[in-house]
Amino acid sequence: MNLLFLAHTEADGTLAKSALEALAATVQLAASLGTPFRVGLIGDNPGPAADSIATCGAAGFLTISGAEFAQARYASDAAAAEALIRAAEATLVTAPASSRWNRVLPGVAHRLGGRADTHITGLDAANGQPQVSRWFYRQRMEAVFTRSTRPWLLALEGGIAPAWQGAAGAANAQAVVLTLAAPRTQVTGFEAPASDQQTIRPDAELLFVTGAGWTKKQADGQVKVAEAGTLILDFLRLSRSSLGSTKSLVDLGGEGQSVLPFLSHLNQVGQTGSTPRHAKGLATCCHGEEPHTVGWRFIGERRAISLDANCGWSRGKADILYVADAFAVMRKVNELLA
Numbered sequence: 018m019n020l021l022f023l024a025h026t027e028a029d030g031t032l033a034k035s036a037l038e039a040l041a042a043t044v045q046l047a048a049s050l051g052t053p054f055r056v057g058l059i060g061d062n063p064g065p066a067a068d069s070i071a072t073c074g075a076a077g078f079l080t081i082s083g084a085e086f087a088q089a090r091y092a093s094d095a096a097a098a099e100a101l102i103r104a105a106e107a108t109l110v111t112a113p114a115s116s117r118w119n120r121v122l123p124g125v126a127h128r129l130g131g132r133a134d135t136h137i138t139g140l141d142a143a144n145g146q147p148q149v150s151r152w153f154y155r156q157r158m159e160a161v162f163t164r165s166t167r168p169w170l171l172a173l174e175g176g177i178a179p180a181w182q183g184a185a186g187a188a189n190a191q192a193v194v195l196t197l198a199a200p201r202t203q204v205t206g207f208e209a210p211a212s213d214q215q216t217i218r219p220d221a222e223l224l225f226v227t228g229a230g231w232t233k234k235q236a237d238g239q240v241k242v243a244e245a246g247t248l249i250l251d252f253l254r255l256s257r258s259s260l261g262s263t264k265s266l267v268d269l270g271g272e273g274q275s276v277l278p279f280l281s282h283l284n285q286v287g288q289t290g291s292t293p294r295h296a297k298g299l300a301t302c303c304h305g306e307e308p309h310t311v312g313w314r315f316i317g318e319r320r321a322i323s324l325d326a327n328c329g330w331s332r333g334k335a336d337i338l339y340v341a342d343a344f345a346v347m348r349k350v351n352e353l354l355a
C-alpha cells in the first residue's frame with residue numbers, strides 16, 4: 018500500500034493546525050497498517066514547511082511549488098493533488114478537510130479512477146486494510162467502513178488527533194514539476210469581516226446559542242429585540258465565544274423581519290445546520306427541540322437558560338438548566354465579565 022499525506026501551506030508558509038492534526042492521524046494509520054507513508058505538499062515555497070515536519074517518520078517528501086499554488090483555485094489545487102498522487106503512485110491518500118481539499122478531492126479521485134470520502138472522523142486498520150469512520154444522516158449514525166477501489170482519497174476532519182509535534186529537520190523534499198496552462202481564474206484577494214465582527218469562532222471554548230425567545234413578547238408585553246442584540250453582542254465580545262442559533266431565529270431574519278442582523282444561516286446549529294465542536298455550550302431563549310439539539314452532539318458540557326421548566330433541555334438534553342429570564346441572566350453575566 019502506498020500511503021500519501023497531502024497538505025497545503027498557509028499564507029505565511031506554515032502548516033495549519035488542522036494539517037498537523039491530519040498528519041498525526043496519518044502517522045497513526047501508517048503504524049496500524051504497518052506501511053510507510055510519504056508527504057506531498059503544495060504552496061508558494063513549501064520547502065520550509067516540509068522541514069518543519071521532517072521528523073514525522075515519513076519515508077519521503079514531495080513538493081509542488083510556485084506562486085500559482087499559494088492560493089485556493091480549483092484548477093491548480095486539483096492538478097497539484099493529481100500530480101503528487103501519480104508521482105507517489107499512492108493508493109491511499111489522506112488530507113486535512115480544509116475548504117481547499119474538500120473542494121478538489123472528489124474531482125481528483127474521479128480523474129484517477131478512484132474514490133473520495135469526506136468528513137472522516139476516525140482511521141484504523143483491520144486485516145491490513147484501512148477502516149474509516151464517518152457520520153451519516155446529519156451526525157445521527159456512525160459507520161466504520163472500507164473500500165476496495167484505489168486510489169482512495171480521505172479528507173480528515175479537524176480535531177480527530179492531537180496536532181503533530183516534533184523537531185524540525187532537513188526533509189530533503191523532492192520537487193515534482195507541474196506546469197499549468199495559464200489559469201483562467203485569477204485570485205484577486207480575500208474579503209472577510211473584521212475579526213471582532215466574526216461571530217463564528219471554531220476555536221472558541223464556548224458555543225453561545227440564541228433562540229427565538231429573544232424576539233418574543235416578554236413578561237411586560239414588550240418585544241425587546243434591540244436590547245437582545247446588545248446583550249448578545251456584548252457577551253460575545255466579552256467572552257470571545259462562538260455564536261450559534263436555532264433555525265427559528267435564523268429563519269425570522271431571512272423572512273425580512275427586523276431581528277438580529279448579525280445572524281445568518283451559517284450560525285444555525287442542528288439537524289439542518291452545523292454540528293460544531295466546543296468544550297461548553299450555553300443555549301438561551303431556545304426550547305431544546307430534538308432537531309436543534311442533535312447539533313449539540315459534540316458539545317462537552319451543555320447548559321441552557323429558558324423560562325420554560327418543561328422545555329426540551331429539561332428532558333436530559335442539558336447538564337444544567339437555569340429556569341430564568343435570559344435577559345436578566347445575561348445582563349448580570351455581562352456586568353460580571355466586564
Ligand SMILES: Cc1cc2nc3c(=O)[nH]c(=O)nc-3n(C[C@H](O)[C@H](O)[C@H](O)COP(=O)(O)OP(=O)(O)OC[C@H]3O[C@@H](n4cnc5c(N)ncnc54)[C@H](O)[C@@H]3O)c2cc1C
Binds near residue numbers: 286302304305308325
Ligand atoms: C426537519 C426539521 C429540521 C430542523 N432542523 C433544525 C436545525 O437544524 N436547527 C434548529 O435549531 N431547528 C431545526 N428545526 C426546528 C426545531 O424543531 C425547532 O422548531 C426550533 O429549533 C425551535 O427554535 P427555538 O427553540 O429558537 O424557538 P421556540 O421553540 O419558539 O422557543 C423559544 C423558547 O424561548 C423561551 N423564552 C422566551 N423568552 C425567554 C426569556 N426571556 N428567557 C429565557 N427563555 C425565554 C421560551 O420559553 C421558549 O422555550 C428543524 C425542524 C424540522 C422539522
